[in-house]
Amino acid sequence: MNFNIDADKQITYDAIVIGSGISGGWAAKELCEKGLKTLVLERGGMVEHLKDYPTATKGVWEFEHRLKDIPSEVEKNPIVNRCYAYSDATKHFFVKDEHHPYIQEKPFDWIRGYQVGGKSLLWARQTQRWSEYEFEAPARDGFAVDWPIRYKDLAPWYSHVERFAGISGNKDGIKNLPDGDFLPAWELNCVEKHIQASVKKSYQDRQVIIGRCAHLTKPNEIHAQQGRGQCQARSLCERGCPYGGYFSSNSSTLPWAAKTGNLTIRPDSVVHSIIYDEKLNKASGVRVIDTHSKEVIEYKAKIIFVNAAALNSNLILLNSTSNRFPNGLGNDSGVLGHYLAFHLYRGQGGATFEGFADQYYFGRRPTSAFMPSFRNVYKQETDFQRGYMVAFSAGRGSWQDGFGKDGFGSDWKESLTKPSENWGVYIQMQGETIPKKENHVRLSKNKTDAWGVPQLITSVDYDDNDLKMMKDFHVQAAEMLEKAGCKNINMFDSKQAPGLDIHEMGGARMGKDPKTSLLNEWNQLHACKNVFVTDGACMTSVGNQNPSLTFMALTARAANFAIDELKKKNL
DSSP states (O other): OEEOOOOOSSSSSEEEEESSSHHHHHHHHHHHHHOEEEEEEESBBBOOOOOOTTTOOOOGSSSTTTTTTOOOHHHOOHOOOOOOOOOSSTTGOOOTTSHHHHHHHHOOOOOOOBTTGGGGTOOOOOOOOOHHHHHHHHHHHOOOOSSSSHHHHHHHHHHHHHHHHBBBBBOOOOOTBOOOOOOOOOOOOOHHHHHHHHHHHHHHHHOEEEOOBBEEESOOOHHHTTTOOOOOOOOGGGOTTTTBBBOOOIIIHHHHHOOOOOOEESEEEEEEEEEEETTTEEEEEEEETTTTTEEEEEEEEEEEEESSHHHHHHHHHHOOOOOOOOOSSOOOOOOOTTTEOOEEEEEEEEEOOOOOTTTOOOOSOOEEEEEESSSSSSSSSSSSOOOOOEEEEEEEEGGGTTOOOOOOOOOOHTTTSSSSSSSEEEEEEEEOOOOOSSSSSEEEEEETTTTTTTEEEEEOOOHHHHHHHHHHHHHHHHHHHHTTHHHHHHEEEEEOOOTSSSOOOEEBHHHHOOOOOBBTSSSSETTTTEEEEEEGOSSSOOOOOHHHHHHHHHHHHHHHHHHHHHHHOOO
16 A cells, blocks of 8 residues: 655546545445556545554543543534544544534534544444335435436445445345345344334334344455454444454455555545646546645546545535536536435434343344334325334343442442343434435635635535424334333434434435436536546435445446446546
């Protein structure tokens, strides 16, 4: 792997990839494998697999504050502190509010990870394919614009990604959650199996499965070649996994790309804009600001992949202005930055379950029980559009109960080794929101960041459709738990702001018509064919599945198309 630190030269590559996270890593892998000299630009610092996971093996007692929130830190960085994965053990992988401000026209929690590997070090690793019903939804139900692709176009690329990344799961035979190329699945515990059986008995349209996730339950040869090992079920993933047990750019795609000898990574590189050549009618390179020296450097390439994560990709495109594109690169339609959407997480709940007192479980399974969407799948059936996945898990406390538990001495310590009497059940929704023009981001005209780049203004909010969907989830989830024999059922609205789901998508959407979209069926800018956008910014709609697997598949597909077009001299 090369590290480009020569700030005095303009260097030309075959390809430039902006961003090193989940989709950027895949772009680098595919491009380098096919022989393209590829520069990956990352605004954050270097993180090397194994070497740069400083807290991966630390115990709670080794942290000064025992991983408890520090009020002064929460006050300085309230947004990032709301993220489930943020703590003293992971804070070095997260962007602090105070260091990278943005402007919230409406409340929006923008969770970011600026380092080589991006949020692939921090993601929740849940991986589900889309089905035909998600790609058809906008045209069928009359929102956004029609997707220019369908499931059959992406299916082989889902398989391509799954085999390399390593996805565990069962062949469940569900029409709206297609099966994939899976490693052995994790197992539901006894209470989750009980709820699964109850749902099967009570409902014809619902099926509980174990979550599909990017963990190596039984590594194949391709994973051994990557130097990755079996998942140890430590559930400390967001610290960085020294075993390579879960998929990340750092443990998988970037080292694989580096083995080709074609990869150069330049960390500490804030991308200011993409440079458009008015004479050639295409992009010629990328303008970068060195994080430390603030020096402006320009790199050139034949093709450019934009993978900075959805909102930053929008920011870069909006800031890439020229005589040809005064409102942002490729933005003839005027929709750049608009039609953002996300996943609705506000519907949540809990309950207790009495029984199975003689059974327990061991290890920290990295996934939960899931129920694919059962609302409006095949046709419009409710007073809201689209639907939601359901995730739930059951557990029994043990040593955690020691925090604040009465007692003293050996008897108290012995009590901590025994699980609590009753099981607890936690349940939540992951709902599809509808892209709307008014949900958008734009650039500030008078505020910049420390590198002179305009700050991003976020203007994203919930609507009546979201509230109706959440109400339906509350009713249905409570009913399912009650039928399974759960007690003390409590459904609630978390009232969290958009963004905390960390599934923001859109702004540079794909579509058939250049008048209403930015990208074509190959993720190319309609108006600038050598620029590709394959992260969350490209999404026309958001489905109800976790999105990262789709980003990876779209990226692999687009990269291979770009390589073929380059060979044909079409780019």
